[in-house]
Each structure stands twice: as C-alpha cells, then as structure tokens.
Amino acid sequence: MAISSNKKAFHEFEILEEFEAGVILTGTEVKSVRAGHISLKEAYVKVWNGEAFLVHAHIAEYECGNLNNHDPLRIRKLLLHKRQLKYLMGKTAEQGLSAVALKVYLKNRHIKVLIAVAKGKKLYDKRRSEREKELKLTAERALRNSIKAR
Numbered sequence: 001m002a003i004s005s006n007k008k009a010f011h012e013f014e015i016l017e018e019f020e021a022g023v024i025l026t027g028t029e030v031k032s033v034r035a036g037h038i039s040l041k042e043a044y045v046k047v048w049n050g051e052a053f054l055v056h057a058h059i060a061e062y063e064c065g066n067l068n069n070h071d072p073l074r075i076r077k078l079l080l081h082k083r084q085l086k087y088l089m090g091k092t093a094e095q096g097l098s099a100v101a102l103k104v105y106l107k108n109r110h111i112k113v114l115i116a117v118a119k120g121k122k123l124y125d126k127r128r129s130e131r132e133k134e135l136k137l138t139a140e141r142a143l144r145n146s147i148k149a150r
Contacts, residue, residue, distance in 0.1 A: 001105055001106045002103055002104070002105045003033060003034070003036055003038060003104045003105055003106065003111075004036065004038045004039065004040055004103065004104045005040070005102065005103040005104075006040035006041065006043060006100065006101055006102050006103065008041055009040075009100045009101070009102055009116070009118065010102075011121075011126065011129075012120065012121060012126075013098075013100060013116075013118035013119060013120055013121060014118060014119045014120075014121055014125070015102070015116045015117075015118050016091075016097070016116070016117045016118060016119060017091075017116065017117045018102065018114055018115070018116045019080065019084055019088070019114070019115050019116070019117075020107075020112050020113075020114055020115075021052065021078040021079055021080050021084075021112065021113050021114075021115055022078065022079035022110060022111075022112060022113075023054060023076050023077070023078055023079065023104075023111060023112070023113050024076060024077045024078075024079065025059075025076065025111065026070050028061070028062040028068075028069050028070050029059050029062075029070050029076075030111065031062045031064075032059050032060055032061065032062045032070075033059055033104065033111055034106075034111075035062075037059065037060035037062075038057065038058065038059045038060070038104055039057070039058040040057055040101045040102075040103070040104065041058075042056045043055065043056050043057040043058075043100070043101040044056060044098060044099060044100050044101065045078065045088070045092075045099035045100065045101060045115050046075075046099075047085065047088055047089045047092055047099070050085065050089075051077060051078075051085070052077070052078040052080055052085060052088060052099075052115075053075045053076065053077055053078060054075070054076045054077075054078055054101060054113060055075050056073065057073075057076065057101060057104075058072050058073055059072055060072055078113060078115070088115075088117065091117045092117070096119055096120065097117055097118070097119055098117075098118055098119075098120070099115055099116065099117055099118070100115065100116055100118050101113055101114070101115050102114045102115065102116050
C-alpha cells in the first residue's frame with residue numbers, strides 16, 4: 001500500500017535500478033507517515049561513511065504529539081544490505097548518476113522506501129517521454145473505443 005510517491009522524480013530522471021530500503025523513524029514520525037503526512041518532492045539519498053541517508057523528505061509533525069515532536073526535515077538513516085550500499089556508493093560516485101526516493105509504502109506493518117539509481121533527463125528527453133506517454137494513452141483509448149463499438 002503506497003503512502004506517498006515522488007511523481008516529479010519520474011519526470012526529471014530516467015530510472016535505472018530500484019532498491020527497497022527500511023528507514024529508521026521515531027514514534028511520532030511513524031504515526032505521521034501512517035496518516036499520510038509525508039512528502040518526497042525533493043527527497044534524495046546521500047551515501048557517506050558507508051551508510052545511506054534520506055535527505056529532504058518532509059514528514060509533518062504529528063498533530064497529537066507533544067513538545068518532543070520530531071523535526072520535519074531531519075535526515076533519516078536507511079537500512080540496506082552491505083552489497084546494495086557498496087553498489088549505491090559506486091553508482092552515485094559516477095558522473096551524472098544520483099539516488100532518489102521514489103515511493104514510501106507499508107510492507108508487513110513496516111515502512112519501506114523505494115529508492116532508485118537515476119540519471120537526469122535533458123529537456124528534449126522530457127519532451128520525448130511526454131510525447132510517448134500521450135501516444136500510448138491515445139492508442140489505449142482508441143482500442144477501448146473500438147472494443148466498445150463491437
């Protein structure tokens with residue numbers, strides 16, 4: 001069950017590979033995420049000291065929280081396998097590749113983050129992908145209408 005997704009990432013980046021990661025959250029953050037108060041618009045993954053961190057993911061303060069509520073923009077640690085971390089470190093060190101957060105969802109009562117190794121699109125690539133999406137939609141509509149006409 002998807003809680004939040006980063007639609008801007010699919011427009012701005014070409015997704016090369018995806019990883020599922022756990023995320024370390026505090027109690028009020030978990031309650032706020034389960035309520036759907038999370039934004040991944042500008043979220044990305046930063047790897048340093050052999051650890052991965054989710055940066056700029058905005059989790060709104062929990063409404064029923066007290067003075068010890070969490071900071072909405074704090075950096076959160078991601079839980080990945082060592083092999084995935086090494087791969088991610090190598091890919092993000094390459095020129096033009098970065099790691100972005102795509103989606104936050106629930107899996108067996110645990111909150112997971114789908115992260116991806118992505119390459120930034122140029123303006124003409126964005127236009128081409130928009131055109132392809134429109135062509136695919138019109139073809140699907142025409143097919144649907146021809147099936148209804150029978």
